[in-house]
Amino acid sequence: MMTESEILERTVVIGNELGLHARVATAMVQTMKNHSCHVTLVKNGMEVDARSVLGLLLLAATPGSELIVRAHGPGSQEAVEQISRLLENNGSDHVR
Amino acid sequence: MVQTMSDKQTVTPENGSQEFPQNTILKGVGVSVGIGIGQVVVMDRLVTEICPCRILTPEEIGDELARFENAVQEAEKRLNTIKSHIVADHPLGDHSYILDTHILLLRDKMLYEGTRRGIEQGRQNAEWALSEVMSRISTAFESVDDEYIRERAKDVYFVGERVLRLLLGVSTEKKIHQLPGNSILVVHDLSPADAAQIKRESVLAIATDIGGRTSHSAIMSRSLKIPAVTGLEKICRMVKTGDTIIVDGSTGLVILNPDAEMMFRYRQRQDLLRNYHQSLLAYGRLPAVTRDGSRTIKILANIELVDEIDIALAHGCEGIGLFRTEYLFLGREDLPSEEEQFEAYRAVLALNKPSPVTIRTLDIGGDKIASSLNLPPETNPAMGLRAIRLCLNLKGLFKTQLRAILRAAHYGNCRLLVPMISCITEIHSTKAIIAEVKAELGSEGVQFGEDTKFGILVEVPAAVAIADLLAREVDFFSIGTNDLIQYALAIDRLNEHVNYLYDTLHPAVLRLIRQVVNAGQAYGVSVAMCGEMAGDPVNVPILVGLGIDELSMNALSIPLVKKLIRSISYDDCLELTHQAFQMQSAQEIHDFLEKWIFEKFPGDYFLSQQ
Numbered sequence: 001m002m003t004e005s006e007i008l009e010r011t012v013v014i015g016n017e018l019g020l021h022a023r024v025a026t027a028m029v030q031t032m033k034n035h036s037c038h039v040t041l042v043k044n045g046m047e048v049d050a051r052s053v054l055g056l057l058l059l060a061a062t063p064g065s066e067l068i069v070r071a072h073g074p075g076s077q078e079a080v081e082q083i084s085r086l087l088e089n090n091g092s093d094h095v096r
Numbered sequence: 097m098v099q100t101m102s103d104k105q106t107v108t109p110e111n112g113s114q115e116f117p118q119n120t121i122l123k124g125v126g127v128s129v130g131i132g133i134g135q136v137v138v139m140d141r142l143v144t145e146i147c148p149c150r151i152l153t154p155e156e157i158g159d160e161l162a163r164f165e166n167a168v169q170e171a172e173k174r175l176n177t178i179k180s181h182i183v184a185d186h187p188l189g190d191h192s193y194i195l196d197t198h199i200l201l202l203r204d205k206m207l208y209e210g211t212r213r214g215i216e217q218g219r220q221n222a223e224w225a226l227s228e229v230m231s232r233i234s235t236a237f238e239s240v241d242d243e244y245i246r247e248r249a250k251d252v253y254f255v256g257e258r259v260l261r262l263l264l265g266v267s268t269e270k271k272i273h274q275l276p277g278n279s280i281l282v283v284h285d286l287s288p289a290d291a292a293q294i295k296r297e298s299v300l301a302i303a304t305d306i307g308g309r310t311s312h313s314a315i316m317s318r319s320l321k322i323p324a325v326t327g328l329e330k331i332c333r334m335v336k337t338g339d340t341i342i343v344d345g346s347t348g349l350v351i352l353n354p355d356a357e358m359m360f361r362y363r364q365r366q367d368l369l370r371n372y373h374q375s376l377l378a379y380g381r382l383p384a385v386t387r388d389g390s391r392t393i394k395i396l397a398n399i400e401l402v403d404e405i406d407i408a409l410a411h412g413c414e415g416i417g418l419f420r421t422e423y424l425f426l427g428r429e430d431l432p433s434e435e436e437q438f439e440a441y442r443a444v445l446a447l448n449k450p451s452p453v454t455i456r457t458l459d460i461g462g463d464k465i466a467s468s469l470n471l472p473p474e475t476n477p478a479m480g481l482r483a484i485r486l487c488l489n490l491k492g493l494f495k496t497q498l499r500a501i502l503r504a505a506h507y508g509n510c511r512l513l514v515p516m517i518s519c520i521t522e523i524h525s526t527k528a529i530i531a532e533v534k535a536e537l538g539s540e541g542v543q544f545g546e547d548t549k550f551g552i553l554v555e556v557p558a559a560v561a562i563a564d565l566l567a568r569e570v571d572f573f574s575i576g577t578n579d580l581i582q583y584a585l586a587i588d589r590l591n592e593h594v595n596y597l598y599d600t601l602h603p604a605v606l607r608l609i610r611q612v613v614n615a616g617q618a619y620g621v622s623v624a625m626c627g628e629m630a631g632d633p634v635n636v637p638i639l640v641g642l643g644i645d646e647l648s649m650n651a652l653s654i655p656l657v658k659k660l661i662r663s664i665s666y667d668d669c670l671e672l673t674h675q676a677f678q679m680q681s682a683q684e685i686h687d688f689l690e691k692w693i694f695e696k697f698p699g700d701y702f703l704s705q706q
Binding site: 022025049055058 | 233236
């Protein structure tokens with residue numbers, strides 16, 4: 001059982017041919033509406049809120065790049081799962 | 097090198113305009129002939145450039161936050177309305193997510209909280225705080241390497257501008273329809289939606305910073321008979337509202353601070369031109385039969401607005417060869433209903449009866465974006481989801497338009513024209529939808545034009561290559577030269593750096609046209625041409641020689657084209673065409689055709705160039 005102060009991290013590789021584009025960012029922010037935990041994405045030292053489409057886009061995460069999903073707070077485990085899944089196969093039907 | 101859309105040069109903002117010496121001459125591209133002399137009205141596109149800045153008193157901060165919140169809520173409401181229309185109209189295809197993105201952006205931390213911070217901590221008024229945040233965000237986007245991501249700065253502007261307009265209390269459209277009389281409209285660029293709002297009687301001329309001869313603003317200015325010069329680069333910054341300028345759409349010159357003598361010279365030329373055009377009108381009433389009587393070409397008009405029919409009929413059109421329907425969809429936030437479309441189509445059909453009216457189904461996408469569709473920006477829109485591709489994708493939208501057209505067809509002589517066909521499957525899919533719509537109308541007991549002719553716009557080189565296959569499927573072909581040339585020569589016609597390569601008379605273009613005509617003749621399918629090429633007097637003899645059955649053009653060109661056809665013999669046209677096909681370059685062909693016209697019709701040649 002996790003405590004609220006625990007920070008969860010997972011490294012994911014972007015698995016979509018356009019990278020972290022507007023559609024994925026939109027899906028991610030919508031996903032985050034179901035969660036109350038705090039989730040950020042980190043790339044090359046830049047950390048952005050998973051609730052901000054603009055922040056996510058500004059990461060300029062191209063296909064194949066590596067990101068860290070970082071979360072803390074209630075339900076982080078599940079949020080990290082869902083966010084990682086979106087990043088890894090982009091939430092659309094383009095299975096690679 | 098091919099340039100992408102995002103490479104457009106930027107204009108450096110300078111505050112106010114400086115005083116220029118008398119008779120300062122600017123050189124642009126003359127895109128619509130005629131001369132305009134009058135007072136400038138500068139209309140800038142982005143409201144971000146006109147936003148007022150004010151430091152708030154501490155007491156005002158609460159109200160200002162509430163004002164901002166209201167604007168955001170209203171913007172959310174409107175975006176949701178648009179979204180609900182779309183959901184109702186088609187199975188949410190691939191593109192509605194962009195609306196969700198825009199809705200989320202309204203509350204995005206960077207944009208929303210950034211603005212609130214500006215109000216609370218910076219004591220900025222909401223407009224100021226928001227535009228500052230918008231420009232900060234777009235600077236951040238500009239430094240991103242990835243071109244796709246960089247383009248998203250546009251979404252920030254789309255959303256931010258919506259809120260700004262609500263804050264400023266300005267409508268979501270530019271107020272072009274409210275221009276004072278005798279204005280010379282100066283804008284950075286003119287979108288088709290802006291152009292559609294222009295009233296002929298209040299605008300004397302148009303001058304823009306960007307655009308080329310075949311941009312949509314150019315085509316619109318020509319059809320509205322308004323002299324226009326584009327590609328002036330910085331005219332928006334060089335003149336201010338109230339300045340007197342001369343716009344010469346024939347030579348592409350704009351004269352700032354004209355002195356009395358310059359004004360006098362231009363007024364004289366204006367009179368000369370007016371008299372010439374008056375004298376040509378008589379030819380409009382006559383049929384376009386070659387001098388020897390062996391060939392008759394039907395001459396029709398291209399229009400975009402129902403209001404243009406009067407001008408078209410006055411110039412002697414024998415029907416409408418191209419009714420562009422996009423303008424019903426542009427410059428608004430929702431989609432036009434079936435009834436609204438039906439009324440527009442019926443009006444055009446009834447006013448032309450029994451002459452034919454060719455209605456082109458929605459040709460949107462590319463450089464024409466309907467805000468109601470909220471299409472995501474594409475990196476290569478000319479080759480993206482547009483025209484028939486978009487319609488087959490948004491079937492609900494397409495069916496609504498087809499219902500309106502088929503119902504209106506009952507009231508006149510209607511021909512249905514489908515744009516951008518590139519393969520036979522698209523024809524089959526389109527016909528299946530038409531059959532479906534007819535069956536529905538039939539079972540509802542609604543009257544419709546059962547025998548509406550079906551044709552395709554031949555504008556993709558692939559369609560030319562398989563014209564023999566496509567001919568078996570259609571009642572008529574219409575060659576859309578503007579796009580055909582753009583695709584065949586790989587020239588972006590809106591890019592002022594390469595549009596000099598856009599050659600109507602390129603030997604490749606002439607061969608493509610010949611191939612379409614041959615296929616049409618082999619299968620008994622009539623071949624029309626509706627691009628800009630059809631209305632240029634220099635091209636008339638070769639088009640007659642090639643065997644085109646119908647030419648559809650800007651109404652103003654009709655009298656002169658009829659005069660020329662009536663003055664030449666079919667044999668001469670065949671001989672001229674044969675010679676042109678021996679030539680190797682566009683320049684050579686152009687010089688040859690121009691010389692031919694010049695020697696036979698020196699007066700018309702000079703005056704038509706004015």
